[in-house]
Amino acid sequence: MTATVAEENYIKAIFHLSKNENKVVNTNAIANEVQTAAATVTDMLKKLADKKLIKYEPYKGVSLSKNGLLMAGKIVRKHRLWETFLVEKLNFKWDEVHEIAEQLEHIQSDDLIGRLDKFLGSPKIDPHGDPIPDAEGNLIPITSKPLTIASSHDVHTVASVGDQSSSFLQMLDKLKISIGTKIKIVEKHEFDGSLQVKINNQNIINISEQLAKNLIVK
Amino acid sequence: MTATVAEENYIKAIFHLSKNENKVVNTNAIANEVQTAAATVTDMLKKLADKKLIKYEPYKGVSLSKNGLLMAGKIVRKHRLWETFLVEKLNFKWDEVHEIAEQLEHIQSDDLIGRLDKFLGSPKIDPHGDPIPDAEGNLIPITSKPLTIASSHDVHTVASVGDQSSSFLQMLDKLKISIGTKIKIVEKHEFDGSLQVKINNQNIINISEQLAKNLIVK
DNA sequence: ATTTATTTTTAGATTTGCCTAAATTTTATT
């Protein structure tokens, strides 16, 4: 029933490589993900298949079983809740938390995770904008997120706003930003969190972190 | 430099058995503490001696070296800080946190522990009344003793408990005894070692020697 | 002071997770 830390890491690797679809993942990709030799992966795949966590056909690749998918979801939930804790409560920067969360995600206690979730106000997305699976391990994919955590050099579309105040909405009008506006992040300034963005593939402007945080894009 | 989880558990066991003194601990006691076979302990002692964490003489027992003592102190610090977090922030009861803290104490990150300590307000004692070692692993002993050897007709304050079992802690809850409770010894019964005590200058109850032994007062 | 009992260590195995090298299967190329 309970998996070892190594098993959990393989399940998580397969999950990340298959992106919650039923996509088939190959041995070398897993070996690269968990930084181990391909032969070691083969050994582990046999064990995971015995435990019915994956569907495995020699030479043809693997995909997660229903149980494996839920187990992966629970591990990812723990990882993302801990990352949220580290950033929100302990004031880590979002780029400093991954390795610590890799350790914390293996702590075994449903009660602990339930209380941690409550303590954090049952967040639905983590500090990187990734969705947090529910207690059963189900992940509801979220496509929209604040512009502050959207990918650089990518075009995003404004889907909603995170603030309804007139001062905010008036400013958007001035900047010619509305629902449906295309925004491309040109550069992120470390200093104050402001963003250099291209609006509708036309003019380039600089917007504050405060403003970007309230632009929900997809 | 970095120890495995198993090594840390042995170091911690020796620490708890020798009570921060240089007392010699024997193999069977360690085996009992870490719930393993005596032969396994011998194997591990050789490894820890190679790493200069203990002073080991075959058949004669072990004691922690200076480095071993500091390592134990750091592990205990982590354990007690996490217990404080679980009780203070996640609202666990004090008798529910031990096993989870046993897992959390092995998370590797000085930065994390530094921030956790700050987040908790740099507590000096944990929810059981035990002192929290400093960041280097130094433990400042607290002048406290079991109620069984405390002076009669004198008021004492519960400082910590000598047993972490939930049956014991639950009994204390029932008796309305917690850290900080004032206890005055009214009478000592020769027959069974039980004590007639006055709780917080109010009700008088009789407590067993077994219970009194585990009430650490100052 | 011998003998008996207890404690501790050694010897030999097992399991888990990992490795390299060789064999096999699949995929790509000429």
Place this chain on the structure above:
DNA sequence: AATAAAATTTAGGCAAATCTAAAAATAAAT
């Protein structure tokens, strides 16, 4: 389609942490 290249698996081993059973050392008892 035959061969070369790449991916995968099998085979055989290793280190860590554990075990049981036997041997050795120490402590207790007659």
